[in-house]
Amino acid sequence: MKYIDEYRDSGLAKEIVEKIYSEVKNYNSEIKIMEVCGTHTMAIGKFGIRRILPENIKLLSGPGCPVCVTPQSYIDKAIAFSQIENVKIATFGDMFKVPGSYSSLEKEKSTGKDVEIVYSPMDALNIAKENKDKKVIFLAIGFETTSPAVAMTLKNAYQENVKNFFIFSGHKLIPPAMEALLKGKVEINGFICPGHVSTIIGSEPYEFIPENYGIPCVITGFELLDILYAIYLIVRNICRKEKPGVEIEYRRSVKREGNLKAKMVMEEVFEVYDSKWRGLGIIPLSGLKLREKFWEYDAERVFDVKVNETKENENCICGEILKGLKTPKDCKLYRKVCNPENPVGPCMVSSEGACAAYYKYEE
Ligand code: SF4
Structure with missing residues (x-):
């Protein structure tokens, strides 16, 4: 509790906000700062940070929610796997309600x-080991934060010679998505880099951003002061026209080199490939698939399923929101039709989605 109080100290928060105002006082252009982590999206909403910043600082939510960036075709295929006799789908809760083109895992369960x-x-x-008559397919989605745990699990399955466990890899890498955004239409002046992902990969993989695109990056934690201070560092860098770099505000967890053991196990089990993201399309070298040694655990190689053509709800603008081009309030279904009880798209289903964050905190 003491730890949390320290990072939510209202006096210090006020000081940082005043420093931000003082930096932008004579800066007339808009400063667009994007966070690419769903936990940051929720924290920004929860602490009401948008409302206390100067008007010319805009916070954009990027592709930081793993469920939201998972393309519809992945959901459709997961549902197709669920139709196979004796297959059990094991999934994180957030994926359960995400609508596919024709159904959802929740509907299939019903x-x-x-x-x-x-x-x-x-x-x-463990479910696979206890249910030998079932073929258990784990829906492995998420960024660099979750892929090391999946890699370790596969190594265990391999060592224990478990034959009825498979994964359907939808794992994605954050830095290539940040580069795809910078090459796209949205204007971004600074990045709040993800805390959890950076605990694994460190700060080095973001260094191309200031070097090639001239944009400051700050890796930060999830408390009020963490986020405010990251915004201050970015704003100060821009307003004072300093040389941009990658700063680590979240020093209590992140080192430049990251977590070497976690990176090693990821490297042993996965290899990178060009992967499809919702809203962003195919991004070069942005996904993880299993190396040949682990192909017997690859659900896509083991099970041959037919998936009908993917159909996305044309009124859901999740894809545009993930690119930072629109906000949930720009969606005509937001609140009127789409809400957490009746989510139309993944950005409302996921507890880390931008639409869910806006619904809960930004009104
Ligand atoms: S409010 Fe619903 S329909 Fe609109 S973009 Fe968000 S998830 Fe999609």
């Missing part, structure tokens, strides 16, 4: 398909 919510990949492996 018609008797075997879908179970788990809290870790290890839970899924």
Whole structure:
């Protein structure tokens, strides 16, 4: 509790906000800062940070929610896997309600398909070990934060010779997505880099951003002072026209080199490939697939399923929101039709989605 209080100290928060105002006092252009982490999106909403910043500082939510960036075709294929006899789908809860083109895992479960919510990949492996008559497919989505745990689980399955456990990899890498955004239409003047992901990968993978695009990056934590201070550092860098770099505000967790053990296990199990993201399309070298040694655990190689053509709801603008081009309030379904009880798109389903964050905190 003491730890949390320290990072939510209102006096210090006020001081940082005043410093931000003082920096932008004579700066007349808009400063657009994007966060690419769903936990930051929720924290920004929860602490009401948008409302206390100067008008010319705009916070954009990028592709930081793993469920939201998972393309519709992945959901459709997961549903197709659930139709196979004796297959049990093990998934994180956030994926359960995400609408696919024709159904959702939740609807499939209600018609008797075997879908179970788990809290870790290890839970899924244990289910496989306890249910030898089932083929358990774990829906492995998430960024560099979750992929090391999946890699460790697969190594365990391999060592224990478990034959009825598989993963469907939808893992994604954050730095290539940041580069794709910088090459796209949206104007970004600074990045708040993700805290959890950076604990694994360190700060080095972002260094191309200030070097090639001249944009400051700050890796920060999830408390009020963490986020405000990251904004201050970015704003100061821009207003004073300093040389941009990658700063680590979240020093209590992040080192430049990251977590070497976690990176090693990821490297052993996965290799990078060009991967499809919702809203962003195919991004070069942005996904993780299994290396040949682990192909026997690759659901896509083991199970041959037919998936109908993907159909996205044309009124859902999740894709545009993930690119920072629109906000949830620009969506005509927001609140009127789409809400957490009746989510139309993944950005409202996920507890880290921008639409869910706006619904909960930004009104
Ligand atoms: S409010 Fe709903 S329909 Fe609109 S973009 Fe968000 S998730 Fe999609």
